Amino acid sequence: MSSISRLTELACLAAFLILAPYSYSMAEDSEQLKTKTVAVGEFFIDRPYASMKGPTKTESILLDPSSKTPYLWIKSFSVEIFDADGNRQSSEYLCHAWAHLPTKGNPESALLTISEGLPEMRFPDGYAMKIPNTSDAKIMLLGQVRNDNPHISKHLSMKFTLTYFDDTEAQKLGLVPLVSTTVNTAPTDVLPGKHIYTAQVPQHSLFMRNGNIYFIKMHLHPYGQSVELFDDTAQATVWKGTAENIPGRDALARTDAYSDSQGLKIHKDHKYKVITTYNNTSGHVIDAMGVLRVYFAASAADEATTSPRSMDKTETSLECMP
Numbered sequence: 378m379s380s381i382s383r384l385t386e387l388a389c390l391a392a393f394l395i396l397a398p399y400s401y402s403m404a405e406d407s408e409q410l411k412t413k414t415v416a417v418g419e420f421f422i423d424r425p426y427a428s429m430k431g432p433t434k435t436e437s438i439l440l441d442p443s444s445k446t447p448y449l450w451i452k453s454f455s456v457e458i459f460d461a462d463g464n465r466q467s468s469e470y471l472c473h474a475w476a477h478l479p480t481k482g483n484p485e486s487a488l489l490t491i492s493e494g495l496p497e498m499r500f501p502d503g504y505a506m507k508i509p510n511t512s513d514a515k516i517m518l519l520g521q522v523r524n525d526n527p528h529i530s531k532h533l534s535m536k537f538t539l540t541y542f543d544d545t546e547a548q549k550l551g552l553v554p555l556v557s558t559t560v561n562t563a564p565t566d567v568l569p570g571k572h573i574y575t576a577q578v579p580q581h582s583l584f585m586r587n588g589n590i591y592f593i594k595m596h597l598h599p600y601g602q603s604v605e606l607f608d609d610t611a612q613a614t615v616w617k618g619t620a621e622n623i624p625g626r627d628a629l630a631r632t633d634a635y636s637d638s639q640g641l642k643i644h645k646d647h648k649y650k651v652i653t654t655y656n657n658t659s660g661h662v663i664d665a666m667g668v669l670r671v672y673f674a675a676s677a678a679d680e681a682t683t684s685p686r687s688m689d690k691t692e693t694s695l696e697c698m699p
């Protein structure tokens with residue numbers, strides 16, 4: 378190799394090393410990831426409780442009063458269930474758990490929520506929920522249990538776990554903040570048999586901007602089969618998640634989630650709908666929900682021109698935001 382081309386190569390390498398921190402987010406270092414756990418409960422169950430009908434408990438916490446950074450960046454939220462002796466219990470008792478993050482804007486845009494079939498949510502590398510770290514910036518935690526076993530007498534408690542980076546680390550990593558919103562297909566009473574429910578994504582929805590979805594969770598009740606985000610303009614599925622029911626029980630074993638740094642592209646000039654399917658094999662009418670919750674980052678241009686804080690209209694009320 379000539380000395381000139383060698384010099385050119387070295388110059389290119391130097392330029393790359395100088396520019397790299399600004400062009401690429403660094404790999405997330407788990408040593409810098411902090412963890413907060415909170416016990417919520419107890420919940421006493423001695424009869425069946427359908428989804429959304431079981432005992433509920435709340436707690437409010439400061440995530441990290443010892444941290445002096447102005448913001449904290451939440452990476453994951455999970456819940457485990459224990460009995461009175463501290464033995465780990467099945468997640469089938471989890472109806473849902475919420476963490477309402479402090480925000481000056483739309484409260485619905487800063488909600489972490491997990492529910493039956495999905496006991497953990499974790500954002501992909503490069504993305505997180507950003508919250509202020511001040512003495513009044515409390516996170517409101519809510520847990521609700523469910524049960525389909527009539528022969529039971531149990532005291533349960535929940536362990537909520539949040540993982541997060543402080544602002545200094547988040548800046549180093551170049552983390553991008555996400556906002557959250559839901560689309561609810563809201564089938565309330567489902568007759569026996571197969572059913573399809575469809576809801577248009579409203580134009581005022583937080584994710585009807587150019588940008589990407591980086592995390593999706595779906596919420597179904599037992600006998601739910603799938604939740605799909607469909608691009609009506611392109612006539613294409615954006616994402617479809619399915620659920621696994623426990624045979625012979627009124628309970629979900631598992632629901633899908635989407636978590637990927639690549640993201641799912643959203644076009645603000647397209648029309649979208651959410652399609653939920655149920656197969657009610659119980660032989661009687663059941664109550665049900667079909668919710669798609671997305672975590673979204675707008676493109677830089679759309680973020681500058683459209684503030685989510687100005688969109689105070691939400692698709693659903695706080696009582697039905699799983």
Ligand SMILES: [Cu+2]
Nearest residue numbers: 428429666699
């Ligand atoms: Cu529900």
